[in-house]
Amino acid sequence: MENLIKSIVLMKLYRKYGQHVPIAEKEWQDAIKDALNDVYTNNLCFGKGVSAEHFSDLVVNILSLRWR
Incomplete structure (x- = not known):
């Protein structure tokens, strides 16, 4: 489940910037x-x-994600 949540978060960042960025x-x-x-x-x-x-x-998993 954690990988799914990370994928969702990263997808949102990709949509915002349109490319992979730091x-x-x-x-x-x-x-x-x-x-x-x-x-x-x-x-x-x-x-x-x-x-x-x-x-x-699901909510707990999202809140527990750490920036790396």
Whole structure:
């Protein structure tokens, strides 16, 4: 699951810049906020019927990602 979340965050950065660029911590944090926003607005297509446990695990995983 962590790799999926990292992929989502990195995809958001790629969309913003259109190319692979060194990622500053600020951009990383902004992408994490965007990923969380997508989760809350259900844009990740996990769809209806997602358990509360799975949803909370997803949010915790996003929040625990570290900039490297």
